[in-house]
Amino acid sequence: MGVYDPFENGAVRMTENEGILYIHTSRLLYWDQSKDPGMVKHHQANLTYAVDEESMECVMNAAGGDWVSHSLDQYILTDGDYIYRLDLGDGAPRAVVVARNSVYKQPEDEHTWWMSNDRVFLMQMIGGYGQAYTGVSLGGFELMGDTLLVIGNSVVQDAAVTNANDETTHRNIFVITQDTNWETAPQFKFLTNYTKEDGITVRTPHIVKVADGYYILWEELYTERGSEVYTTRIAKMTPDGTIEGKIHRIKARLSDCKPIVTSDNRLLWYVTANNKSLLFYSLDLNRLDDYEYSGPVYAEDFDIRLSQYTFKCINSNHMQPYTPKVSVYYNGKKLVYGEDYTFDFRDYYTEGTAYVDVTGKDYFMGTQTVSYTILPADEEPPYREPSWWGSSSSQNKSQTGSTSNKNKTGNSSSSNKNSSTQAVQKPTKVTRVKVSNLWGRKIKVSWSRQQKISGYQIQYAQNKKFTKSKKTVNVSRGSSLKIIRGLKKKKTYYVRVRAYAASGNSKLYSAWSKSVKIKIKK
Structure with missing residues (x-):
């Protein structure tokens, strides 16, 4: 078979007929570069082989007659008389090509029947030989009656219109039909006619066969108000590739999972977008009008209500969050958190302006921000020594046998009463000073709390001598703890703390704590 690496850079698709399984795929080949120095060591091409399903023996391999290299995509199907193989080639040939062969009939020489094939170029592409970018993506290959049908997306394959090397060129959805008798030329037409100015990207389509025709689906992507919007188009198609009725627009995503039609006439598929768990879609094909999607609703149209718009800070050793309850309405209807929207708080620990960012989900897109206010805490009265703190009183009392002074009246007196009040003491040095980055060019400063003081001072500067921007x-x-705002990003700061105690109109300060160095990163 000349296969170095099977199934490389392509697909694996199969069909069966009367106990024979036909497999159409791609491969890397063994290649003698000394005989053909212009080729790479392991050249890529298509590959077809057939397997007897009862014995699981390969009854035909490396079928000839339809060599396509490189073959970027492969499809295969049968009508019972012939096998039809579809390839997207970028060099030999540079075309979408379909080959036709008789089904396997156990001949004495397999080449007798398999080599007698013919093929048709359904669509030729601009660009150089072997240039990997073709501007084409195939989405499906089907057969109904005596008509083969191919769908995909493509740039305009005209060198006068399209730059063959420009991978950003917009594409449109196409359909190609070809009769199985090869009596007429292939019929090509675009189903969409978007221009570059429309800003719409069409993804690779799917085709689903039903009793009287097909359903074609494809995903579209565009940007609106700075957000990416994904929608899915779906339409009924006749066997000759004609759209029947309207092209519906629904709010859904597609994936590589080809949709199926269930017994109750529903279209079913799943996606795993954004690395989430499986999400299944189920559409009633009799009610496509009911799924019509007119476009996203934006969060800026939400009616957002907070349970509280003003908070007052609480003096605490711990960071205290100030978060109101959030309710969201649209056109008077209360929306469901987690299904219709989510929200996040910002700057909700310290005094100033805090924010709630409400972001839409599913049918709702974008973000609306609502603010509320956090007021500073009430100032505590300065610390004052209690009247009894640090005072002492002694009184000499008469004791038996003690010597006493007598006054002129002869009364003894030991009524000397001494009293003194201890002065306010200087606070000790503040310890365990820690500094950490917060989002929005802020830092959090914390330290070990002291007793019998009146307050603290925090000093910060851009040099360790505390002379620059102090x-x-x-x-x-x-x-x-204290949150300090308005710092400069990527600048380094030095922070120190000291305590003080009030004594009348003066203050006694402790020594400064050891300074802490921090670079603003957020």
């Missing part, structure tokens, strides 16, 4: 912020004594 700033100082005060923090209430009840806190042990």
Whole structure:
């Protein structure tokens, strides 16, 4: 068979007739470069072979007569009398080509029947010999009555119109029909006529055979308001490739899974888009008008309601989230979270403006942002020493046998009463200072909380001597963390903290903590 690597760079498709399984695929071949130096070491081409289903023996291999190289896609089917093989070639020939052979009849010499084949070029492509980009993608090959039908998408195959090397050239959906008797020339026509200005990308179509014709489906992609929009087109088609009725537009995705028609006349397929679990689609073919899709609804048209639009910060040692309940309506109907929309909060831990980003799902697209306000916490009163803290009183009492001073009246007196008040003490150095990046050019500063102080000061600058772009912020004594905003991205900052205690109109400061270095990354 001359096969180095089977099924390489192509498809594997099969058909059967009277106990014989026909397989049409591709391969890499063994190739003697010394005899043909212009070829690569392992050349790619199509391959057909037949297997007896009862004995599982190969009754024919490496069928000749329809060599296509490189063969980028392969299809095969039978009408009981003939085998029809379809290939997309990029060189020999550079065309969509169909070959016809009689079915296997156990001849004494397999080449007697298999080599007697004929073929038709259904569509020839512009571009150089062997140029891999053809501007064509095949989507299906079917037979009904005496008419073969091929669907796909393609650029305009006219060198005067299309640059053969431009892979960004827009495509349209096409259909080709060819009678099985080879009596008439193939009939080619586009089913869509999009231009580059339309901005619509058509994907490879599917074709589904039914009793009286076909259903053709393809996916379209375009951009609207900055979002990618995917829709699926579906239409009924007669055996000669004519669209019957309208081309419907539905909200659905397609995949490599070819749809099937169930016994209750429903079209069924599945997708696994965006690495999600299986999603099945089921369409009632009698009610296609009911699935008509007019386009996406955008989140900017949502009516978004928050349970609360103003919060006040709470003095706490821990970061406190401030998040209202979110309700979303469209045209007066309340939407379902997780099905119709999702949302995320931003900047919802510290004072200032916080945001809710509501993003549509399924039929709803885009994002609408609603803001709310977080007010600063009430300032705690400065710490003051209690009246009893640090005071002492002693009184000398008369004791038996003790010496006492007497006054002129003869009364003894030990009424000396001494009292003193201890001064406010200088706070100790702040410890366990930590600094971390937050999103939006912010940092979180935290430290070990102290007792018997009036507050803290945080100082930050762009050099370790604290002389460049230095700033100082005060923090209430009840806190042990602070969010600092408005920093410069990719700049390095040094941060230190100290405590202070109020004594009348003056303050006693602790020594500065050890400085912490951080680079703004977010």
